[in-house]
Amino acid sequence: MSLLEVEDLAVQYPVARGIVGTVARKPRQVVRAVDGVSFSLARGELLALVGESGCGKTTTAQTVLRLVEPMRGRIAFDGGEITKLGQRDLRSLRRRMQIVYQDPYESLDPRLTVRAAVEEPLRIHGVGGSKAQRDERVRDALGRVELTPQELFLDRYPHELSGGQRQRVAIAAAIVLDPDLLVADEPVSMLDVSVRAGVLSLLDRLREGGLGVLMITHDLSTAARFADRIAVMYLGRIVEEGPAAEVVGNPQHPYTKALLSVVPRRDPRDRTRPQILQGEAPDAVRIPQGCRFHPRCPVALPECRDVDPDLRPAGGDHCAACILVS
Amino acid sequence: MSPLLELDELHVWFDLGEGRELHAVQGVSLQLEPGQRLGLVGESGCGKTTTVLASLGLLPQTASVAGRVLLNGEDILAGGEDSIRPHRWTDLAIVFQGAMNALNPVQTVESQIVEALELHGRASGRMARLRVGELLEAVGIPRDRGTRFPHEFSGGMRQRAAIAMALSCDPSVLVADEPTTALDVMVQAQILELLDTLCRDFGLALLLVTHDLPVVAQLCDRAAVMYAGEIVEQGSVDALFHDPRHPYTRLLFAATPDLHGNGALVSIPGSPPRLDRSVEGCPFQPRCDRAFDRCTVQRPLLRELDGEREAACHLNDVPAVTA
Numbered sequence: 001m002s003l004l005e006v007e008d009l010a011v012q013y014p015v016a017r018g019i020v021g022t023v024a025r026k027p028r029q030v031v032r033a034v035d036g037v038s039f040s041l042a043r044g045e046l047l048a049l050v051g052e053s054g055c056g057k058t059t060t061a062q063t064v065l066r067l068v069e070p071m072r073g074r075i076a077f078d079g080g081e082i083t084k085l086g087q088r089d090l091r092s093l094r095r096r097m098q099i100v101y102q103d104p105y106e107s108l109d110p111r112l113t114v115r116a117a118v119e120e121p122l123r124i125h126g127v128g129g130s131k132a133q134r135d136e137r138v139r140d141a142l143g144r145v146e147l148t149p150q151e152l153f154l155d156r157y158p159h160e161l162s163g164g165q166r167q168r169v170a171i172a173a174a175i176v177l178d179p180d181l182l183v184a185d186e187p188v189s190m191l192d193v194s195v196r197a198g199v200l201s202l203l204d205r206l207r208e209g210g211l212g213v214l215m216i217t218h219d220l221s222t223a224a225r226f227a228d229r230i231a232v233m234y235l236g237r238i239v240e241e242g243p244a245a246e247v248v249g250n251p252q253h254p255y256t257k258a259l260l261s262v263v264p265r266r267d268p269r270d271r272t273r274p275q276i277l278q279g280e281a282p283d284a285v286r287i288p289q290g291c292r293f294h295p296r297c298p299v300a301l302p303e304c305r306d307v308d309p310d311l312r313p314a315g316g317d318h319c320a321a322c323i324l325v326s
Numbered sequence: 327m328s329p330l331l332e333l334d335e336l337h338v339w340f341d342l343g344e345g346r347e348l349h350a351v352q353g354v355s356l357q358l359e360p361g362q363r364l365g366l367v368g369e370s371g372c373g374k375t376t377t378v379l380a381s382l383g384l385l386p387q388t389a390s391v392a393g394r395v396l397l398n399g400e401d402i403l404a405g406g407e408d409s410i411r412p413h414r415w416t417d418l419a420i421v422f423q424g425a426m427n428a429l430n431p432v433q434t435v436e437s438q439i440v441e442a443l444e445l446h447g448r449a450s451g452r453m454a455r456l457r458v459g460e461l462l463e464a465v466g467i468p469r470d471r472g473t474r475f476p477h478e479f480s481g482g483m484r485q486r487a488a489i490a491m492a493l494s495c496d497p498s499v500l501v502a503d504e505p506t507t508a509l510d511v512m513v514q515a516q517i518l519e520l521l522d523t524l525c526r527d528f529g530l531a532l533l534l535v536t537h538d539l540p541v542v543a544q545l546c547d548r549a550a551v552m553y554a555g556e557i558v559e560q561g562s563v564d565a566l567f568h569d570p571r572h573p574y575t576r577l578l579f580a581a582t583p584d585l586h587g588n589g590a591l592v593s594i595p596g597s598p599p600r601l602d603r604s605v606e607g608c609p610f611q612p613r614c615d616r617a618f619d620r621c622t623v624q625r626p627l628l629r630e631l632d633g634e635r636e637a638a639c640h641l642n643d644v645p646a647v648t649a
Contacts, residue, residue: 052510162597192369193537193581198593218510221540221583225591248585262515264540266584268563271544276515280480 001079002040003180003212004064009037009073011059015285031284033059035236037073038311043180046203046213048227048244050220050259052281056236057216061183064214065097066090078180095125098174102186104166108158115154118142118173125177141176145169145202164195168202175206182206184215188222200226220263224248232256235292236284241311242318252320254297291322299324328399329357330531331381331418331499336393338373338380348602350376352555353393355628358499363525363532365542365563367578368552371598374535377552378501382418383410397499416446419492421485423504428488429476435462435487436472442494461490465520482513489520493528500524503535518545539582543567551575554598554609557628561635571637573614608640616641 011034017026034056041047049057062068064075066082075083082093098121101107108117118138122128128137139150145168147153158166167187174182184203188196204226207213217223223230224244231241232255240253251257261275277296282288288295294304304323311319319325338351351373358364366374379385381395383403395403397417402410422428430438439461440454449457459469465486476484485505492500502521506514522545525532534546542549543563550560551574559572570576580592596613599605608614611621620640628638 052512193539193578194369194594196593197581197583197591200591201593219583220511221585221587224585225583225587259511260585262511263585264518264538264544266540266543266567266579266582266587268543268567274515274519276519277512278516280482280510280513 002076003043003045003078004041004214005074005076006040006060006064007038007074007076009034009060009063009075010071011056011063011068012071029285032236032287033284034063034070035284035287037233037236037238039231039238039241041181041212041214043212044207044210045228046207046215046226047229047231048215048217048223049231049233050217050223051233052218052259054281054284055233056284057233058185060233061099061185061214061216065094065099065183091125095121095127095177096179097181097183098177098179099183099185100167100170100174100187103190104163104170105158105190107170108166110158113155113157114142114147114161114169114172117158117169118176121173121177127177137176138172141172144175144206145172146198147172162195163191164199167191167199171199171202171206175211179211181212181214184213186217187215189217189219196222220248220260232259235281235287237292237321238311239293239322240314240318240320242314242316242320246316246318250315250318252314252318252325253293253322254299254324255293256320258298328396330360330362330398331358331533332356332394332396333377333381334394334396336377336380336395337391338376338385339390341388341390342602346602349604350389350555350601351380352601354552354555354557356550356557356560358531358533360498360531361525361529362548363534363546365546365549366533366535366552367537367539367542367549369537369578369598371601372552373555373601374552375503378420378503378533378535382414382420382501383407384420415442415492415497416495417497418499418501419495419497420501420503421488421492421505423507429484429491431476434473434475435467435479435490439472439487439491439494442491446495448495457494458490461494462487464493464524465490466516480513481509482516485509485513485517486520489517489524493524496528497530499531499533501533501535504537505534506541507536507538514541521545539579540584551578554605555601556609556638557636558610558639559635559637560628561633561637565633565635571631571635571642572610572639573616573641574610575637577615608638 012030012032015029037060051057063070118141122134128134142150147168188199227244230244230247231238234255240256251260258275258277290305290307294300309321309323311321312325314320314325333354333356336351336354340348342348354377368374380391394401397413402413436458439458443449443454458472462469462472467486506517546563549563549566550557553574559575566575577592577594594613599609607622608626611617626638626640628636630636
């Protein structure tokens with residue numbers, strides 16, 4: 001059974017019309033930030049949600065955590081539906097689902113020591129037992145994120161730590177409650193390249209320990225290296241999903257193909273011809289009719305203007321939302 | 327013949343007050359030939375941006391600069407602001423990371439570029455507006471969009487507008503400081519393609535400052551790797567990737583994930599030294615996986631190796647060992 005199951009999730013935000021727009025009775029517009037997203041995540045699995053800014057990947061993750069209300073769809077966590085849970089029930093659930101944000105310079109309270117920051121979730125949820133037992137759990141969490149010896153870090157403040165160390169503290173605070181699901185929203189994009197691998201390997205080891213990780217990233221190279229599965233999003237929809245090696249090595253959707261072709265390669269001799277899409281993704285207020293990618297698609301057929309393709313199997317458990325996939 | 331642009335032993339110190347100083351740039355020398363593309367790479371705080379800002383005379387008053395910046399053999403730092411101003415924008419133009427900050431939000435894109443043209447006496451009035459149309463087209467913006475304001479542009483379009491403005495006075499060197507860092511990968515590809523085309527069509531020399539090694543690997547001919555305020559290795563991008571002669575270069579590439587790369591990704595333990603106190607030995611030694619006794623006592627100097635490369639590492643003196 002999957003740890004997390006998401007079905008046909010949709011999130012809309014109203015666009016402010018302003019006084020003039022309201023008086024002029026301009027039609028109400030909505031941003032369809034997430035527009036029918038389905039996926040599942042198993043324990044011990046790392047799923048990377050990749051896509052360009054505005055594709056809805058962060059909104060998807062926030063909705064899964066019930067930080068944003070969905071308009072439609074179903075979220076099941078560990079077998080139970082949580083889409084309609086009230087605040088009281090959510091609270092106990094939140095112990096089991098945690099999030100790590102992009103910027104450890106902003107996500108940590110500058111006035112809290114490492115000890116206090118990692119202990120805070122235990123206090124909030126009233127778990128961890130006595131002071132000594134809580135201290136033990138804080139030390140254990142710091143050990144798991146490799147901030148050892150713990151004595152060196154416990155009484156430091158965020159400003160005394162490097163970026164990589166701060167992100168490890170944020171991860172320690174997220175795992176101190178022993179959650180089942182960890183959402184990592186661009187966990188290394190603010191960090192220097194020399195420390196990125198360390199933080200990613202850490203997530204990898206937590207995954208091996210049975211944690212389900214939903215990683216949001218715009219960096220396909222990172223996803224290719226660390227994810228078990230990759231889901232590619234475009235304009236609020238997953239357009240391709242499958243095992244990481246399959247999606248990267250044998251992409252099926254024209255958008256995924258283009259996206260992969262423009263990722264700069266590390267080796268100067270690997271100068272492939274990028275397939276550059278012109279323009280930028282339209283905004284989610286005006287999602288094109290038919291296939292949402294067709295106006296930018298290099299291989300679009302006339303019927304793509306009418307057909308909004310569902311995800312269809314493309315061999316194994318790899319699927320893509322394109323009528324050319326057979 | 328002298329190179330188009332040459333930095334010669336450039337140093338920058340920032341005054342921290344109380345008699346303390348931060349030695350941000352520690353004797354950087356590099357050359358740029360006409361039409362050449364040089365990447366200046368390194369992690370945050372290594373001094374790469376400070377190096378280019380110093381070369382353009384754009385550092386705040388709290389900074390003291392020593393060394394020479396030669397443009398076609400003429401030292402443009404020698405006479406302070408008076409000697410740089412005639413060259414800034416007309417010979418050396420710069421594009422910054424956040425294009426929103428480089429453009430004036432209350433002026434249309436066209437009028438900002440017209441202003442740059444008029445200020446430098448390149449064109450005025452109708453001729454200037456015609457020229458702006460050409461520039462916008464050269465960077466892939468439809469002419470009629472010039473009358474819009476920066477906030478009406480997307481991030482990619484703003485960066486294109488900033489490039490158009492940088493090109494307005496026909497510079498021979500374009501300095502681009504993290505020009506694609508805040509952009510999505512598809513828009514980044516568009517901007518990189520644009521820079522590639524512009525360099526080719528206008529014979530521009532490019533000095534690309536970035537932390538992103540793959541971008542340099544794909545766009546540049548040569549690269550200089552900076553660490554703790556100095557260049558530790560310099561050479562063709564091919565040589566740096568396939569035959570690095572400084573452990574930092576090797577580790578930096580090994581820490582960079584690649585789409586189809588396999589093998590473990592490396593993380594470099596520790597962090598760079600503080601630049602407000604002097605370092606004994608090699609600044610990279612505490613983090614180096616190949617350091618030996620000499621590295622703790624003697625600072626390696628950047629020296630020429632075979633085939634137009636330079637590296638600052640004692641390993642290059644040890645026979646039959648590579649970094």
